[in-house]
Each structure stands twice: as structure tokens, then as C-alpha cells.
Amino acid sequence: MIANTPKPPYYAVIFTTERTTIDEGYAEMAQQMLELAQQQHGFLGEESARDGLGITVSYWESLEAIQNWKNNAQHLQAQKLGKEKWYKKYKLRVARVERDAEF
Amino acid sequence: MIANTPKPPYYAVIFTTERTTIDEGYAEMAQQMLELAQQQHGFLGEESARDGLGITVSYWESLEAIQNWKNNAQHLQAQKLGKEKWYKKYKLRVARVERDAEF
Secondary structure, eight states: OOOOOOSSOEEEEEEEEEEOSOOTTHHHHHHHHHHHHHTSTTEEEEEEEEESEEEEEEEESOHHHHHHHHTOHHHHHHHHHIIIIIEEEEEEEEEEEEEEEEO | OOOOOOSSOEEEEEEEEEEOSOOTTHHHHHHHHHHHHHTSTTEEEEEEEEESEEEEEEEESOHHHHHHHHTOHHHHHHHHHIIIIIEEEEEEEEEEEEEEEEO
16 A cells, blocks of 8 residues: 655655565564554654565654664564574665655 | 665665555566666665555755756656556655665
8 A cells, every 4th residue: 555644844764675485483573563653653654565575664753663673672683583593684774854746 | 774874964865655455567567767866866776665655765866966866857757657557545755864774
């Protein structure tokens, strides 16, 4: 689903990933982290797709909200497992959304 | 492939789409537009994934480069066909990448 974000400005975290072949626990953790993110203050929405490359974009009210999510204890544990097991490679970009358009 | 972008700041165009059931011409046009984008001044890279929802993120040196790409004649024609045939719904966000991290 396309995220129903408010009028800019707000922030986007673009998380692009290449997976390992290890599936154990991955889908459950991804779902858990989505639900946990949705409960965070300042969370605005999320969009996700994978076909080989995975792209997850989450939207946030402020850099502070992103920083808090980054340091969330359960999320830190998931990040650690991600590097150990599920991700071969990733890149994360924090960006300020300045304008949008839709159809 | 994860795009090998330079040190921030630079810009991202996050293009999130829901497709119609019309496939005619779509894959060819998507490939053509990728190749054309790669030839534009200020283009830095592109990441794309679809599983139902499609997310394409292109990276650019400047807002001016994005504006030029938006107004490129062949791209304008593709945008028109996109609305007529291939996209049920889309959202496009222009964002300034402020920091990144990778693993």
C-alpha cells in the first residue's frame, strides 16, 4: 500500500537490502519490527517491496523520532540479528521529503 | 543492486506505484526510461523492487537535475502513458538525503 503521508516536510528512511539465503526467523522479525515501528511516536507510514533487492521506506515526523527508533532496545536486537543472519548487504539513507505528487 | 551513491547530501526521488493489470509495453518502457535516466546529467543511481507495490528510488545530484529529468520530452511521453495505461495509483516524493550508513 502507498503510505498516506501528510504534507511535506517530513523524513524518509530508505532501507535497501540484499538478503542472505537464511530465512529462519526473518519473516516473523520483519512483521514484528513493522508493528513495533507503527507504535513509535512520530511514525507516519511505511512502504515495502522485494524482488531480489528489498526496499523498505519508512516515514517519520522528525529526525528525533528516527533516532529514537534506531535506539529502541528491541530494534537494536533485530539490527544485530539482521547483520548476523539475514542481510548480506544493506544501505540506509535518511532523507528530508521536500515535496510530493500523486495520481 | 544497491546504488553506489556518493557522500550525502544528494537527492532521492521515491516513486511508489500500484499497477493496473495492463502489461502491454510496460517492461519495455521501464527499461527504456532507466537507460534514458542513466544518461541524464546529475543521475547518481537507481534502486527498484516490486511485489504488488512497486518502489523505484532514483538518486540525483541536485533539484535542477530532477527538474530536467521531469521535463525530458521522452520522459513526459512515458509519464502520460503511465497514467493512461500502467499505473492505477502512484506517489512521488522528492527528498534530500542527509546521511547514510551501510553494511
